[in-house]
Amino acid sequence: MTSTPTAPTRTPSPVETGTGRSVGRPLDRVDGTAKTTGAARYAAEHPHPGLAHAALVHAAVTRGRITGIDAAGAEAVPGVLAVITHENAPAMKPPPPVSVLNLSSLASGSSVNYLNTDEVHWNGQPVAVVVAETPEAARHAAGLVRVSYRELPATVDFAAEEGNAVPQKSSALQSGGARKGDAEAALAAAPVSVDLRFTTPPYHHNAIEPHATTAVWDGDRLTVHEGTQNITWLRDHLALRFGVPVRNVRVVAPYVGGAFGGKTMVWAGTVLTVLAARVTGRPVRMALTREGVYRTVGGRTPSAQRVALGARADGTLTALIHTSVTQTGRTGGLPEQATSQSRHLYAAENILLRQNLVELDAVPNTPMRAPGESIGTFALESAVDELACALGLDPIELRMRNEPERNPVDGKRFAHRMLREAYALGAERFGWSGRTPEPGSMRDGGWLVGLGVASAYHPSWQMPANVTVRLSADGSVVVRCGFHEMGMGGATAQAQIAADALGVPFEAVRVEYGDSDLPSGPGAGGSAQTASVAASLLAACEKLKGSLLALARRSGGSPLRGRRPGDLEARDGGLWAGPAGPGETYAAILARAGRDSAEAAVGSDTRVGKVTGQLRFMSKLLRDRRRWVKAACGAHFCEVRVDPDTGEVRVSRWLGVFDVGRVVNAKMVASQLRGGIVMGIGMALSEETLVDPRNGRIMNPGLADYHVPVHADVPPIDVHCLDVPDPTMPLGLLGVGEVSVTGVAAAIANAVRHATGRRVRDLPVTPDKLL
């Protein structure tokens, strides 16, 4: 660890010091029973009287204008209520231009104003919606809509376009390039160097719940059930597109069946379900088919990357060059920050980072678990491993020799960094010293065995969150915040935090979330949700204890009279002056004051409140980013077996040691981290979206042909967290959602290199690449 920031001056509460009774415990998730018994209702499971069903018609050309639509066949299908096309759809306001002052302007997945235009921008773009009494009738009729087009030339081949890439801009939320010294010259002069090209294919999220929307209009009030990762964005976006006040739109999303970034933006299916409900005057549900998700929701961009490293004979890095080309869609998509981790991981004397973009006529790409670092670490960490081979150095040793004291590109301080500790512990637990370095030197029967390592890295973020906390005379606590539960256990974690902050049992806390009627929460993205909500929740709990103390001090007879907040400890359902000192329960305070409950709020959902909140957020963000580099990191250790006859790779053992700051719930954190590793195994070995370079059409839009890992592909995964709080983040939390997917593909490729002597630089590592 390097420098330690100054500690807060007031006495830390038990929740902050981790001495409370709930935080840290591996409690079962509060929604576990509802989910495992099927009682939990997802977006496509809300019954409504008179519900109609919608299905999409997708463009069969890549770019062009619609010249005619023949809906007669579809309209003749019994049960069909409407065939909505650009010829008859009511006007919607176009998606707004993006502005950092209004983060919800980022919400639109694409700038296309669906069914308000005859333009087709990608193969599969929705060009009509059919609404019918049953989903079967809607889907059948959708297949009967005949659309004719005038085709226009389209650019769809990523590999062919690579040479036309242009530099990518950076923003407050995204890092761009960087330059320190003259890396190319240092590379040329380095006694030992590697200069490698890597490619990664497009990937898709494949959340277990395909996107689904249920939309109900009541006059100009709209209720939407949708598995979204960003309730606020969705609400604001729909209000704008349909020209109704924001307060008229309610988004309900208590359960999200996985998302991984794919449900962050607002995509066609959502907007068109709302439109269909408006046109037909009926509640409408649209549950996309898996193919529908592939055709209308973006995935991860493909990439081509160069990593060149120069070193002295002792392994000291003199040059680090990382450049990338990724894609966006012509109508949207967030540029991928593929070189992000290369700003932070190695103390190279000279650094050159550059990110380039091509624009294609494709469904816009969108964030997918660790956008940037997931694919960027593959290239960087593979190259570092190759350099270790070239130097004849152990790959962990090479990393440790280049572990920076300060952020390599700009000398900023690390708020916290324990990569050394992660490797040291991992090496011991994994038995790294038993690895013989020679490629092909380890065998098990007919299998070649390889061991590999790679670093994981993901920046830590904190977003604004509005929270209220109410404590009732019966001792129960309700936390309200419109955050998102996609399976990571947010409600459980926040209940644990509130319980310790107030000194009440975990069971006494109920958390309300997943509804735009609640105080607005942060989006579920950037691994920031838990820390963001925790920050406001802790502040709200402090406020609440303050007002309870004020109540006590005002009323005669309270043992807390004359006490100051700093003297008191929240425990046993009340406030007490030290472990043995006098005090009383919250119930007693409320009873004496003749109150049923007390409440505290942080943040405001008024218009002014929201604008100030966002301004405060942006300025804090910029201030913070100037001072500190904050991130979760970790060390992956893996063992693979390779069949020397066929090139098949099977992962046989995994250990990840992570520095994610404080662990709120060991069980849920381990699940999150394991899930990321499983996703990384897919990315490394089998997943790949096949985009036909002739017309940009996705050719494997389903789980039979897009190969996510199955159980037999996943070995026992051991995860370990260092569990040391970060001093600059709320509760010391660094975020666990994404870090573990980073580095996985490199660890596997490195292990394959060790097993076979072959360096695979193009993902996925399929058997044909090892023949």
Place this chain on the structure above:
Amino acid sequence: MRPFSYVSAPDVATALRAVADDPGAKFLGGGTNLVDLMRAGIEQPDTVVDITSLPLAEIGERPDGGVRIGALVRNSRLAAHPLIRARYPVLSQAVLAGASAQLRNMATVGGNLLQRTRCPYFYDRTAACNKREPGSGCGAIGGFNRGHAVLGVSGACIAAHPSDMCVALAALDAVVEVESVRGVRRVPMASFHRPPGETPHVETDLSPDELVTAVELPPSPTAANSRYRKVRDRASYAFALVSVAAALEVRDGTVTGVGLALGGVATTPWRARRAEHALLGAPATEESFRRAAEAELAPATGLPGNAFKIEMARRAVTATLRRLLTEGSPA
């Protein structure tokens, strides 16, 4: 999915008549392939004749020591049956290498024989495909063809036959019994599936109104020493890149009996006659195995996406025979 009518046939005669009278009718086995194709709009039957109630779900020993498998035996039961496991381990292994447990519980032997290719252009109605729409062209030849065939291909179609079970049946010299209103006939596996030639939409020797009633396995001492090797992109639940069904009998170091077939690499379940020919009477050595594999793959033609299969198949054949020689059938 296009609306259709559904009938459940109580006996074989009713099933045969239902299909003979209606050219738009199709038999429904487990439905794991047909229903998917109907959802995608590739198959659009007017009538679906459910045959799962027909009394064709028995596995029994034949007087000659062979085994008769009813067409409606579910894949899981076939794989688990003691007679199959003892006498034809390659068949049990091949079936278990296919699909997932849930699918195998539904899938029938007849349906497995008649399952259609997984070529993605065949499944996508916006793409050109001679098999789906004769004369429209072939999307795969200039497109993605990593999963496609290198043997038995034509300029019209290179779709691989997807079945694992059929590869084992080919190696075992199985015979398919079929029945129609015109009577019963027996078709050897070798001529049951047809290479695409200029008519890739014609996939088998069957007429649309013929029902598969059983598969017969001849007695085979060689088959007791057999195994199935499937090379695929993930450990389970993926179609074969290359698969090998092999049965081997060796006496005094010489190959005295062999049955060999390949999957994943050919337009039909591929009986490896050239390799068998090279092996019979040859010394049971790595060298002979490799030479046999090379002989079999000599006529193979690959495209940039699938040429790797030629070398992969050579290696898989060699490795499977080596393993049979040293370890015998799987436990």
